[in-house]
Amino acid sequence: MLTTLVGTRLPPKYQKFFKLPKRQASWKYPDTASTALGRAAEGWLHDHAARCGVYRLDSGRDALGIRLGLIDCAERSIDIQSYLIRDDVSGNLVGLRLVAAAERGVRVRLLMDDALTNEIDAGLLSIDDHQNIEVRVFNPFPRHRSRLISFIANFNVLNRRMHNKSFTVDNQVTIVGGRNLADEYFLSGGKTEFIDEDLLAIGSVVNDVSEGFDEYWNAREAIPVSVFDSMVPHSSIAESMEQGRQYIEQHANAQFLADVDGSLANDLLRQELPMLPAEAALVLDYPDKIRLLPPRPSSITTVFLQQMVAAAESELIVISPYFVPEKQGVEFFGSLVEKGVRVVIVSNSLASTNHSSVHAVYARYRKPLLKRGVELYELRPQIDSLNTTTTVTLHSKIAVVDRQRLFVGSFNLDPRSLYLNTEMGLVVDSGQLA
Template identity: 45%
Template sequence: MIKHAIEARAQIGLLGLLHLHFKNNTIKVSAVLKLIQILALAALAAGCSTVDFDYPKPESSALSETQDTYLAKHFRGAGDSYPEDYAGFQTLSDGIEALSVRLALADLAEKSIDAQYYLLKKDVTGKAFVLSLLRAADRGVRVRLLLDDMFTGGYDAGLAGLDSHPNIEIRIFNPFASRSARFWDGITGFSRINRRMHNKSFTIDNQVTLIGGRNIADEYFGARKDAKFGDLDVLGIGPVVQDVSSMFDTYWKHERSAAINAFAKMPEDPAIELERLRKAFTQAEKEIMTTRYAAAVTESIITSAQGELGMFTWAPYQLAVDSPDKSISSKSATAASITTPLLESILAAKKEVLIISPYFVPGKSGVEALVKLQESGIAVTIITNSLAANNQIMVHGGYAPSRKPLLQAGIKIYEVRADATIAGSEIVAADDAKTTLHTKAFAVDRKEAFIGSFNFDPRSANINTELGVIIRSEKIATEIAVLIEEKAPAGAFEVFLNDDNKLRWRGLDNGVDVVLDKEPQSTQWQRFQAGFYRILPIDSQL
């Protein structure tokens, strides 16, 4: 999946020019010359920019002496009746609950917070999240925040301000060298910039951890009126927490994790920036607290804080994670890969494999592997986004050619509707808000399940770093399977081939079964874009 600014901007620019051409049948030469001018200036601005990856970074590791914290005491003894290699897990599919758990845990933190994210927006939920970290730091909690640099444009001053807090340290993974000419920096340094940290983890007092598919932005938590993402996180207690902490430390200390001072133009007085940010975010919080969404989150926070230990399912597990060396082209081929345990899990199936992936681009080898599974008697089902629901049309173009060979083999495919219901979005989201599947999970034989950040596409497999957990639990695997079975009829279109080997979509229209011969709920322009991307040789980047 292409989820970074270089290709996103290239996509917008290309489509804009195409749209202008088809609308007006001409593109003014002056506009092209202007574009060349802008690129030339960007090249000059980026030409002397570098990242000092050798810039000194303070030594720190996950805190081990946290047994006297509230969370340690709260969960003490929870796994005593299970083997030592079992951990406790609780899935979070509701957006409001997923946010409230994060805020509640930050409020309960006493010693440390380690947060690692691909995307942190400066919107309602982003501000609430940052405020929760800041307030924890004010109480004396050590906060380490590791962010990928793809979506931090314009954030340098605020990040420097946060970093100036005595209890907060921020590092940026694989930063752009030029802060003002990222587009050009991405072109000239593509082999490095193209590799992103897509991991998501949130660990409190080395006692509780939260990993999964959600970034920190309104659409993941039901707080946007125009977009709602269906996603899945998993809360973990027990030994899995130390595994995630060890993973975090490996990324935190990695050569691609840079201190703010190593690349950013620092404000004259970061402390002033910190107070400016605190004031602005606190004022925004006051305004937000009058909304129905805030009331729902507050109520959910209280429920989360009073959660019962019995809500956790104890099971053996395996943390699945890429080595951060994958972010370095020269080391990526030999770096430990998340694909190894994931493939082992799927290929061990005896009866059934259910795959949920918003950005599903299996490629030729992936199609062959899935077809082989199906032909061996294993029922394979794929759940992904429809064209109308997909927020990455380029990816849909890469996925579309795989449908026929998969269907011909007997594999079932369901594409999520753009108007599907998403738990936790009913408070804010308007009725016509676009739904996008963002869950990354699979279930094997209803006995083990994967939840994490990994998409079934070349980008997750070969370019970005990813994180997740394989849980060997019949209960959790069955929960995922049942969720699909219950939601698919009303929330997705089943793709099939008719007698003439043509793609068709079966779904409900006001409760009535219908069969469609075009990508459901899509516009002609969306179908044109997907078709255009389908012919481009870019599958390896999707």
Template identity: 40%
Template sequence: MSGCSLPSLDNRTISSALLKSEARATRIGTAVATRADQHPGKSGIYPLPNPYDAFAARMLLAKAADRTLDVQYYIWHKDITGTLLLEALHEAARRGVRVRLLLDDNGISDMDEDLKTLDSHPNIEVRLFNPYIVRKPTKWLGYVTDFSRANRRMHNKSFTADNQATIVGGRNVGDEYFGASNGVLFADLDVLCVGTVVDSVSSAFDSYWASESSYPVGLILTRVRGNRMEQLTMAADAVERDPAASAFVNTVKRSVFINELLAGSLNLEWAHTRMVSDDPAKGLGKAEAKGLMSHQLEEVIGAPGSDMVLVSPYFVPTAAGVDAFRKMAGRGVKVRILTNSLDATDVAAVHAGYAKWRKDLLKSGITLFEMNSFSSVTAGRKSKSSIGSSGASLHAKTFAVDGKRIFVGSFNFDPRSFNLNTELGFVIDSPALARQIGALFDSAVPTYAYKVLLGEDGKLYWIEKQGEKQIRYDHDPRTTCWKRGLVFLLSMLPIEWLL
């Protein structure tokens, strides 16, 4: 490919999700049909807070697929979990399953050859969203030469088998999201869903797949040198034999999840569930207001009446958001928010966009918690809570309103999710799930997070609970002067709209 402009999309292959009539004849479709018919208009929900279970669910859905797999992610790393899941897609294709893989080009470092190799399989097609023309090692030049487009990313996350079962939530594909990394584990939340709403996810996937921002990988990447398909499988075999992968391989082997799903015995909660998603035209700055997730969320959820619990790893409220929370609290709504502490965050610039609003939020009557990284708390202890882990950084995006409904998806409460990135999620009418999230704030959150308070002198302080003890910090806990100074300087820059 010559030049620095994007290629024409005139000759793309046209494809769409599996028809409902055909989807019901698959193993998954047959298994869920009777239960779905017993709950007309509802969807079956199965939360996946545990990272090992979340990984196993994706692997096993790939193995259970008979006809199609539609997979969409912002980040896909070339590591243990990323390699194993890529091979699971490859294995499905060898069985005759049609695989469509749509990835944002911002989060696939060192994956070019693997993706082009997969794309060479007759049953696999790979597309890149908002791709960069210049590849490694100067891929970053795309931001300089085409900033307005390259700054808009596809943040959606979905894994759909046979248009009958889908996994949607906050997790990307990579070791840090599934607990295979020796570094930070992103505490996250996905849900497996069957029933009515799956068709909405498939329709959204089709829209992104056929959008102006979706480019066949063959138009962007250079040809693969030689036949690498066998090398891809051998690399996956080597990863599977690696002792570091044993916990994941064994989790998949032990999991009864897919057997229960196919037997119709998986403990699903049936609830009215609506998908909310940005129009893919947002990736080019062309979406109308009604096509934005923020607009849809406002319509679907409405104004909280009594209680709102919000979990967002990247929380940048802005002046407008602070005013909205202030008005909520003024109406008597109890608002509790959990985000990352400076010690736990993986993006200091985003924390800077949040930190400058803490005092205003607290003055408005909002309760603030910040996730503890656990880097130095009870060494060696690990938790299976959906929000805590040794060396944890919060990555879940969820909120509950009035103890009646919840949101689970990719949407962060920051300007980037509102205005720049495309997002996807579910609004689930489930008092049971809403109560679970509320209960976390009553029990687990005070254990795993600092409570941020405002003293009579107008200064912030943090309270950490360690057993029966309470420890007070007069600055961001477990951080250096240098890091706090950096965040202060970043908070002075006019970059809030980018965060």
């Protein structure tokens, strides 16, 4: 593993917030072909004469189950990048498995955006104490005063967030999509459930995701969570893990635990997971997008998606939970309709959205879009197959071009994704997947 000291590159703005340690840079492990996951991936790719294999994770419970199973399979490394992780059943299941993997000697790197991590500072600090686990927070808030005051005082800095989501094990298997690590993303049976989408991939694209993770992990905005050690009381690892086990026992639904048993990961190891051979590529913003002042829509993800959807010849389907096209978006989608392209937009209704303020802005554009021939569909807040007390919210971020090209990632069609947040996703050429 290549290591260098990059403490001198830490941004001056953070020096105001807390005492910064020197950070040791770290990088993906390139030599993981001999791991069980490496052998399984190589065998599948050879048998299918493919560069990549891709599997859609539509089911929330499957999405959590395969993550837990992959952690259990890990032999060398686990790299997780997420906007949030909650102190709930799913978050504790992941945390317990990560510590167990670290006990086996697996290196664990957990990179979180700091927008919501203050709720779990103590838990993150506890697992960070393990010699094989390091937790970093991206673009952190100061902890010595209220977050609201800090946000107002440092608005131009703290309003920019890392929205990326990736989950990579042994540099052989990766999951990229819209799900964070919290119960509502995995259909746990709570009051709110998010309909979301991930893609699992093996093959050449995994190394690209790992390199992208390294870019963020070693970025100057990625600060070790240990800087909060003296500010936040926290338990030992053993105490924290016991608290996690007790939480799961008290709050977990038995059927939910049975459904996230990790069997899909075993199918992957046996080369029985029904992946499809496909060409897959990573679309990734660089971390320095959050330094662009004034913010502008020139990021890699934004430019690529504009080019991808503009290439539609017969049909474009966009699924975005937060959809604010602005005037230029109305013109863009309308021009596609004029070229003979069927344009379908799926988003949340006012009843299903978890951000009513965003929906209020979207509502201004409904009539102009409909007048231009764009088809709009909005999600109902309840789905018959679920408990009627459960509110269902759309959270998938998907674009499908001509039923041949598919994008799944973290990118919403709204100004925040365009201008402020960093985003990522996978684009796949496959008529079967799209």
